[in-house]
Amino acid sequence: MSELRLNAVTLAYERARSPVLDRLTLGIGKGEFVAVLGQSGSGKTSLLNLAAGFLEPTEGRVTLNGSVVHGPSADRAVVFQDDALYPWLNARDNVAFPLKLRKVAPTLRRERAERLLADVGLAGQGDKHIWELSGGMRQRVGIARALAAEPEYLLMDEPLGALDAMTRDQMQELLLTVWHRSATGALLITHSVEEALFLATRVVVLAAHPGRIVSSLDVSFGRRFLAGEPARALKSEPDFVALREQLISAVHTNEAVAA
Amino acid sequence: MTVSVDSIRLGQGELPRRRFRWSRVLPILAGAGVALGIIVIWHLASTLGWVSPVFLPPPSAVLAALGRLVTTGYVDSTLIQHAGASLGRVFAALGFSILIGVPVGLIIATSPIGRGLFDPIIEFLRPLPPLAYLPLVIIWFGIGETAKVLVILLAMVPAITIATAAGVRSTSKNQVNAARSFGATHLQLLVNVLLPSAIPSILTGIRIALGAGWTTLVAAELVAAGRGLGYMIQSAAQFLVTDVVIAGILVISAIAFAFEALLRFIEHRFVPWARNQ
Numbered sequence: 001m002s003e004l005r006l007n008a009v010t011l012a013y014e015r016a017r018s019p020v021l022d023r024l025t026l027g028i029g030k031g032e033f034v035a036v037l038g039q040s041g042s043g044k045t046s047l048l049n050l051a052a053g054f055l056e057p058t059e060g061r062v063t064l065n066g067s068v069v070h071g072p073s074a075d076r077a078v079v080f081q082d083d084a085l086y087p088w089l090n091a092r093d094n095v096a097f098p099l100k101l102r103k104v105a106p107t108l109r110r111e112r113a114e115r116l117l118a119d120v121g122l123a124g125q126g127d128k129h130i131w132e133l134s135g136g137m138r139q140r141v142g143i144a145r146a147l148a149a150e151p152e153y154l155l156m157d158e159p160l161g162a163l164d165a166m167t168r169d170q171m172q173e174l175l176l177t178v179w180h181r182s183a184t185g186a187l188l189i190t191h192s193v194e195e196a197l198f199l200a201t202r203v204v205v206l207a208a209h210p211g212r213i214v215s216s217l218d219v220s221f222g223r224r225f226l227a228g229e230p231a232r233a234l235k236s237e238p239d240f241v242a243l244r245e246q247l248i249s250a251v252h253t254n255e256a257v258a259a
Numbered sequence: 260m261t262v263s264v265d266s267i268r269l270g271q272g273e274l275p276r277r278r279f280r281w282s283r284v285l286p287i288l289a290g291a292g293v294a295l296g297i298i299v300i301w302h303l304a305s306t307l308g309w310v311s312p313v314f315l316p317p318p319s320a321v322l323a324a325l326g327r328l329v330t331t332g333y334v335d336s337t338l339i340q341h342a343g344a345s346l347g348r349v350f351a352a353l354g355f356s357i358l359i360g361v362p363v364g365l366i367i368a369t370s371p372i373g374r375g376l377f378d379p380i381i382e383f384l385r386p387l388p389p390l391a392y393l394p395l396v397i398i399w400f401g402i403g404e405t406a407k408v409l410v411i412l413l414a415m416v417p418a419i420t421i422a423t424a425a426g427v428r429s430t431s432k433n434q435v436n437a438a439r440s441f442g443a444t445h446l447q448l449l450v451n452v453l454l455p456s457a458i459p460s461i462l463t464g465i466r467i468a469l470g471a472g473w474t475t476l477v478a479a480e481l482v483a484a485g486r487g488l489g490y491m492i493q494s495a496a497q498f499l500v501t502d503v504v505i506a507g508i509l510v511i512s513a514i515a516f517a518f519e520a521l522l523r524f525i526e527h528r529f530v531p532w533a534r535n536q
Contacts, residue, residue, distance in 0.1 A: 025481070048525070052436070052440075053440075054436050054439070054440075071439070072439040072440040072442075073440070073442055074440070074441050076440060077440050078436065078437060078440040078442060080433045080436075082433055084431060084433035084434045084436070085434075085436040086434065086452065086455070086456075087532030088455040088458070089454070090531070090533055097438070097441065098441035099449070101438070101441055101442055101443050101444075101447055101451070102287075102442065129531070129532070130400035130532070131532060145441075146440075146441075148441075149440070149441045149442065156438075162535070175380070245327055247529060
């Protein structure tokens with residue numbers, strides 16, 4: 001079965017009192033959208049770094065479709081909060097970067113990059129320099145670039161964290177559309193409960209000291225949005241509001257959501 | 260109501276008129292004023308007999324010397340030939356310095372073993388004044404062009420190496436991780452991420468290296484050169500031809516300034532991201 005799985009992973013640093021992550025198990029299926037919530041210091045980003053292969057677990061293992069992975073690879077492309085774009089390349093060449101690494105022919109590369117830019121709402125903006133783009137547009141380029149790697153899993157570390165509220169709402173809808181269309185599995189690290197609830201098919205709450213999962217909740221607001229329900233209506237639904245409040249208290253108290 | 264008058268005018272589609280800014284013009288005026296002041300005092304000092312014209316010929320004499328240098332030359336070569344010889348040495352040294360300094364800088368920044376190997380050498384060379392190792396270079400390599408280029412090169416390599424290493428290290432961790440997550444090999448990471456990201460810093464290193472190169476040039480040309488600006492100045496000094504000495508200094512300064520300006524232009528034109536981040 002297709003799954004990116006953290007299997008009883010522990011991440012510990014010498015001299016630290018408690019491990020950053022303690023025997024944590026989390027599986028993300030293809031077609032799933034898992035959002036991880038937690039306070040600062042709960043190990044959210046470490047969890048993503050393990051899944052991406054930037055870090056090796058102290059114990060336990062990370063598997064992709066059953067086989068253990070070491071190090072990063074194009075099947076798990078990452079979108080970063082600080083966009084991590086390359087300012088010496090224009091928007092199109094940034095998107096085409098993973099294709100260049102795979103030695104795709106320049107014309108094909110260009111064509112594919114243009115298409116991906118159009119997919120994230122940046123049609124015709126390929127020639128723009130990175131510094132000419134707004135924060136939201138940069139993040140769109142970052143997402144298009146990750147998709148260019150044709151990953152099985154899209155790993156996102158607070159990709160909307162630095163954006164203003166309006167742009168954030170638009171980008172949430174974009175993320176859902178893109179995730180749905182690319183048929184990848186998604187892992188989203190976020191500190192916004194509303195974002196997690198709206199986007200994910202499963203919301204996971206991490207607690208700190210040691211980092212562990214205290215709640216795991218299946219939700220379907222994102223799927224309903226993709227089926228055509230308006231975002232604002234979904235976010236103001238009593239169910240949504242109730243879950244949001246429960247999750248906020250779970251994040252703050254480090255305790256499980258009462259079922 | 261706090262709507263400003265300006266914003267209302269702008270709202271009507273009128274372009275704001277570019278205002279004359281004293282803050283922009285003043286520094287240039289001040290600089291020109293200082294230069295003019297120095298020339299006037301210099302002129303007065305030599306013509307009114309405050310200083311003997313042997314030690315300080317008036318600006319007009321220096322200008323005349325410059326003219327003679329261009330047309331008839333001094334010590335068997337014209338100014339163009341002297342300048343050509345010096346430029347050849349400085350740029351040969353710069354070329355080799357880039358060929359050595361950039362790869363070594365990359366190695367220092369990316370490999371702990373490489374750092375252990377090269378860092379001590381660079382840190383040993385960096386603070387040494389070129390005049391200190393010039394005699395040794397002459398003992399080893401003779402008094403030909405090799406020794407001259409080598410001395411200049413030794414003064415340039417540390418600047419370029421250190422700038423390259425600093426540039427590579429300044430690449431953001433996420434930029435590196437992004438490339439790795441898209442499947443970049445070590446070589447691809449080096450060529451496509453670390454090197455381009457270091458280019459602004461490398462250009463700064465080249466600017467510093469050129470400065471060091473001009474400084475070292477005169478020393479390198481002290482010994483058995485037949486041509487070159489440094490040699491020209493040295494020869495003139497020995498015969499107290501002060502106007503040629505001053506003219507030579509002004510020429511070196513002008514050339515150095517021109518290349519500084521050229522490099523700034525290159526930076527502006529080809530690495531625009533350096534100033535837009």
